[in-house]
Amino acid sequence: MAGVVAIFDFDKTIIDCDSDNWLVDEMGATELFDLLLPTMPWNSLMDRMMRELQLQGRTIEEIADCLKRAPLIPNIASAITNAHALGCDLRIVSDANTFFIQTILKHHGLLEYFSEINTNPGFVDEQGMLRILPYHDFKSCLPVCDLESCPPNMCKGRVIERIKASLDGNKRIIYLGDGKGDYCSSLNLREQDFMMPRKNYPVWDLICSDPSLIKAKIHAWSDGEELESTLLHLTHTVSYLEDNIHDESNDLFISGFGPLPISVPH
Numbered sequence: 001m002a003g004v005v006a007i008f009d010f011d012k013t014i015i016d017c018d019s020d021n022w023l024v025d026e027m028g029a030t031e032l033f034d035l036l037l038p039t040m041p042w043n044s045l046m047d048r049m050m051r052e053l054q055l056q057g058r059t060i061e062e063i064a065d066c067l068k069r070a071p072l073i074p075n076i077a078s079a080i081t082n083a084h085a086l087g088c089d090l091r092i093v094s095d096a097n098t099f100f101i102q103t104i105l106k107h108h109g110l111l112e113y114f115s116e117i118n119t120n121p122g123f124v125d126e127q128g129m130l131r132i133l134p135y136h137d138f139k140s141c142l143p144v145c146d147l148e149s150c151p152p153n154m155c156k157g158r159v160i161e162r163i164k165a166s167l168d169g170n171k172r173i174i175y176l177g178d179g180k181g182d183y184c185s186s187l188n189l190r191e192q193d194f195m196m197p198r199k200n201y202p203v204w205d206l207i208c209s210d211p212s213l214i215k216a217k218i219h220a221w222s223d224g225e226e227l228e229s230t231l232l233h234l235t236h237t238v239s240y241l242e243d244n245i246h247d248e249s250n251d252l253f254i255s256g257f258g259p260l261p262i263s264v265p266h
């Protein structure tokens, strides 16, 4: 069994779009969204947009059906099922919401592979309205995080800190993400962990601005195929190191930034 906790961002890491933008655009509400965006935080705006759509007569079923059409990153389904088969503990840390993520993952038969989803609450309230609330209650307290790249409603670094504290010391984290909000996570990874940023996306740019701030080994990916081969290669490598724990020269296998072998044993 691999001693790996693989933590996935959701938007543009599991699905190949931003679920909030996808829904707003597909439902023809882009104009209203753009009009309101300067007036309120993104997370509060999504709650407002759900209300507006439902007041216009859109049903929760229509919203769910729209989400089910969101495209997955190619190869992500096999990356998830193969990593799970190798014994990885798979989790999600996302600034989307539980309703969107569960609807999409369930539709593709992938929900059961994840042990934990850390995201903004998305649920149907007593009035039958779909609501989206913040992960952190950001109105009643000081900012959760000083980092400019963290939105007020969710600091993913905080989530990573909690996960690290709950793990036994030998477990390694592999973190996959694309966005600005994933930068705080990457700063919170340890030397034995791996950061898998999506190449040429915001988190990649932030990491490249000063790679010395990241303790984890960095392995970028450009498409789903590279995501899958890298994730499985790293998982195999961790298993190999566990089996050969006494030979420290094995750390050569996981030096950062180096090219990975092309063929990956499955």
Ligand SMILES: [Mg+2]
Pocket: 009, 010, 011, 012, 013, 177, 178, 179
């Ligand atoms: Mg993302």
Ligand SMILES: [Zn+2]
Pocket: 144, 145, 146, 147, 150, 154, 155, 156, 157, 158, 184
């Ligand atoms: Zn943060």
